[in-house]
Amino acid sequence: MNNAKMWLVVKPTVGVPLFLSAVAIGSFAVHVAVLTNTSWVSDFLSGQELGSGDQTAAAAMLNETDTAKATYVVPSGEHAGEVTIILSDGTPVKAILQPPEVHATAGASGSHSVITQ
Numbered sequence: 001m002n003n004a005k006m007w008l009v010v011k012p013t014v015g016v017p018l019f020l021s022a023v024a025i026g027s028f029a030v031h032v033a034v035l036t037n038t039s040w041v042s043d044f045l046s047g048q049e050l051g052s053g054d055q056t057a058a059a060a061m062l063n064e065t066d067t068a069k070a071t072y073v074v075p076s077g078e079h080a081g082e083v084t085i086i087l088s089d090g091t092p093v094k095a096i097l098q099p100p101e102v103h104a105t106a107g108a109s110g111s112h113s114v115i116t117q
Contacts, residue, residue: 007015035041040050083095 043050081097083097085093085095087093
């Protein structure tokens with residue numbers, strides 16, 4: 001036993017009940033935190049469909065969102081395909097604009113053709 005000398009300081013009649021009550025209080029606190037911070041546990045315990053409480057939480061989150069604001073600069077001349085985007089924190093980011101690629105299998109009628117050599 002690794003902590004055998006502890007019982008020379010604390011009597012087992014005091015230490016064992018104290019340890020077990022600390023474990024019980026900790027377990028109770030974890031269960032209360034799970035019940036108050038999740039919606040699916042209360043749905044399960046009340047017999048409702050799981051996830052039905054999430055709709056209220058999702059609606060509240062959608063109302064509180066704040067969209068990011070960005071500014072962009074389109075240069076002319078030799079760098080016409082590049083756009084500089086300036087984020088809300090002032091960080092500049094370069095984006096390269098390219099035309100869409102047309103693949104050999106893409107047809108106007110929707111049918112696919114296969115090219116063999």
